[in-house]
Amino acid sequence: MSTVKGARARARTEITAAIKDEARRQLAKEGAAKLSLRAVARELGMVSSALYRYFPSRDELLTALITDAYDSLGEAAESAHEAVAGAEPLVRWTAVCEAVRAWALAHPHEYALIYGSPVPGYSAPRTTVPAAARVGLVLIGIVRDAHERGELAVPPLPPELLGEAGRMTAELAPGLPSEAGAALVAAWAQLFGLVGFELFGHFNRVVEDREPFFRHAVVRLAHGVGLRPARPEGPGALTERT
Amino acid sequence: MSTVKGARARARTEITAAIKDEARRQLAKEGAAKLSLRAVARELGMVSSALYRYFPSRDELLTALITDAYDSLGEAAESAHEAVAGAEPLVRWTAVCEAVRAWALAHPHEYALIYGSPVPGYSAPRTTVPAAARVGLVLIGIVRDAHERGELAVPPLPPELLGEAGRMTAELAPGLPSEAGAALVAAWAQLFGLVGFELFGHFNRVVEDREPFFRHAVVRLAHGVGLRPARPEGPGALTERT
DNA sequence: CTCGAACGAGAGCACTGCTCTCTCTCGCGC
DNA sequence: GCGCGAGAGAGAGCAGTGCTCTCGTTCGAG
Numbered sequence: 188m189s190t191v192k193g194a195r196a197r198a199r200t201e202i203t204a205a206i207k208d209e210a211r212r213q214l215a216k217e218g219a220a221k222l223s224l225r226a227v228a229r230e231l232g233m234v235s236s237a238l239y240r241y242f243p244s245r246d247e248l249l250t251a252l253i254t255d256a257y258d259s260l261g262e263a264a265e266s267a268h269e270a271v272a273g274a275e276p277l278v279r280w281t282a283v284c285e286a287v288r289a290w291a292l293a294h295p296h297e298y299a300l301i302y303g304s305p306v307p308g309y310s311a312p313r314t315t316v317p318a319a320a321r322v323g324l325v326l327i328g329i330v331r332d333a334h335e336r337g338e339l340a341v342p343p344l345p346p347e348l349l350g351e352a353g354r355m356t357a358e359l360a361p362g363l364p365s366e367a368g369a370a371l372v373a374a375w376a377q378l379f380g381l382v383g384f385e386l387f388g389h390f391n392r393v394v395e396d397r398e399p400f401f402r403h404a405v406v407r408l409a410h411g412v413g414l415r416p417a418r419p420e421g422p423g424a425l426t427e428r429t
Numbered sequence: 430m431s432t433v434k435g436a437r438a439r440a441r442t443e444i445t446a447a448i449k450d451e452a453r454r455q456l457a458k459e460g461a462a463k464l465s466l467r468a469v470a471r472e473l474g475m476v477s478s479a480l481y482r483y484f485p486s487r488d489e490l491l492t493a494l495i496t497d498a499y500d501s502l503g504e505a506a507e508s509a510h511e512a513v514a515g516a517e518p519l520v521r522w523t524a525v526c527e528a529v530r531a532w533a534l535a536h537p538h539e540y541a542l543i544y545g546s547p548v549p550g551y552s553a554p555r556t557t558v559p560a561a562a563r564v565g566l567v568l569i570g571i572v573r574d575a576h577e578r579g580e581l582a583v584p585p586l587p588p589e590l591l592g593e594a595g596r597m598t599a600e601l602a603p604g605l606p607s608e609a610g611a612a613l614v615a616a617w618a619q620l621f622g623l624v625g626f627e628l629f630g631h632f633n634r635v636v637e638d639r640e641p642f643f644r645h646a647v648v649r650l651a652h653g654v655g656l657r658p659a660r661p662e663g664p665g666a667l668t669e670r671t
Numbered sequence: 672c673t674c675g676a677a678c679g680a681g682a683g684c685a686c687t688g689c690t691c692t693c694t695c696t697c698g699c700g701c
Numbered sequence: 702g703c704g705c706g707a708g709a710g711a712g713a714g715c716a717g718t719g720c721t722c723t724c725g726t727t728c729g730a731g
Contacts, residue, residue, distance in 0.1 A: 220462065302631075303546025304461070305630060319631075344645065345645055348645050351637060369645070372632075372642075373642070376646075377623065379625075379626065380623065381615065381622065384621065387544070388547065389544075396593040403615075404615040407653060411649060
């Protein structure tokens with residue numbers, strides 16, 4: 188139903204897309220702080236006021252870019268996951284995590300937009316939620332699959348966390364052992380801590396050889412949510428007991 | 430030598446401090462994006478150009494605030510550590526981590542300034558390094574102490590990470606087992622991942638009861654660097670085998 | 672005591688987001 | 702087939718920004 192529409196509506200969506208494209212280009216080049224509506228309009232050969240027919244404010248444009256960025260990252264994670272669909276859970280977990288890192292390194296300013304400091308007044312609107320959830324859903328899917336194979340061994344939780352963990356699991360990952368929700372959310376936040384620290388320069392002069400460092404950290408995160416290698420594959424590589 | 434100085438120099442440092450104070454006030458109220466040199470000057474009863482006698486640019490002012498924020502956070506961590514100086518390493522570890530979280534929740538915009546997206550062109554100047562290192566040094570100290578007590582059990586590393594881990598340990602925490610450096614850096618990044626996610630709203634509608642969640646996650650981080658409870662103190666609270 | 676350095680004021684430049692008004696044109700409903 | 706209104710773009714303008722430059726004044730080190 189959205190394919191057939193008047194020429195006017197078609198032009199509108201086309202121009203909207205062109206504006207977002209140019210904005211994304213500026214975002215990638217200079218960062219969110221220097222994204223200027225006037226510059227976008229200038230580049231598109233229109234006057235700045237005309238742009239307000241498409242986006243009611245600069246923040247609104249940024250919000251659109253945020254949603255797109257979440258989707259782009261989510262898609263990267265999902266396709267990385269599909270590329271190793273047959274492998275054991277631990278391998279898929281690291282593949283997805285490395286896809287997240289790779290996307291972040293390739294799109295630093297977009298990553299900063301979604302996982303850095305919140306730009307506008309506060310907290311992005313509800314529309315971004317589904318896009319933002321995609322990476323998390325992939326990780327949950329991996330853990331669920333491991334659970335169904337009977338390979339999941341989630342570490343125990345202290346008693347004061349059991350209630351909250353059960354609630355989180357019921358809401359995010361129903362069917363999994365009740366400790367899994369809390370473990371997953373923690374791993375999720377820690378994953379982005381690792382990526383963010385590398386991207387924002389906190390690893391400068393600290394971590395040099397980042398690829399193996401990240402890879403190992405991510406395996407440890409997997410252990411934290413209960414994923415274990417089905418059988419050791421490398422001599423010692425994935426066999427730490429913790 | 431810095432105590433006795435001319436009235437002019439005294440006035441200069443006083444005014445510099447007043448500018449930073451007012452800037453910090455605006456930063457806390459509106460965030461870094463809306464920090465305006467003109468508004469600071471206005472509030473101080475001076476004209477904007479006069480402010481350039483003290484800070485050559487807005488970015489320079491922000492850099493000063495960044496250093497101060499690192500110092501403030503570092504001091505919070507250090508004094509939290511001193512407050513539990515006698516306790517066993519695991520307790521001290523969680524105390525410091527919780528101090529970091531508390532500071533972040535109390536100073537969200539300053540936290541965003543130092544651990545959110547880098548604001549200016551890129552990567553803060555060298556002057557911020559010592560201030561930025563303070564939290565890390567406290568954590569390293571705790572681990573070192575555990576090591577000297579013979580209570581440290583750092584999990585093994587995959588072979589391809591041994592070289593880099595040794596280098597990191599030698600540079601950051603000489604004397605510790607060579608795996609410790611990598612484990613510490615990973616825990617450090619993950620700690621700030623947890624704090625940042627909570628602060629930037631990624632836990633909204635996901636984690637409700639955040640205090641015990643954070644506490645447990647931080648205990649897990651401690652396990653990751655090799656800290657174990659000397660003897661179980663609560664019934665099961667800190668006794669997960671990981 | 673003097674002269675230069677430090678200081679503050681003010682005007683001004685180029686830029687920003689955003690609003691308002693004006694005109695024109697396109698295409699939908701009749 | 703046509704008229705008219707909604708949608709689109711242009712332009713001027715407002716309030717604000719960072720930053721520069723010039724110009725008196727004033728303070729204090731030599």
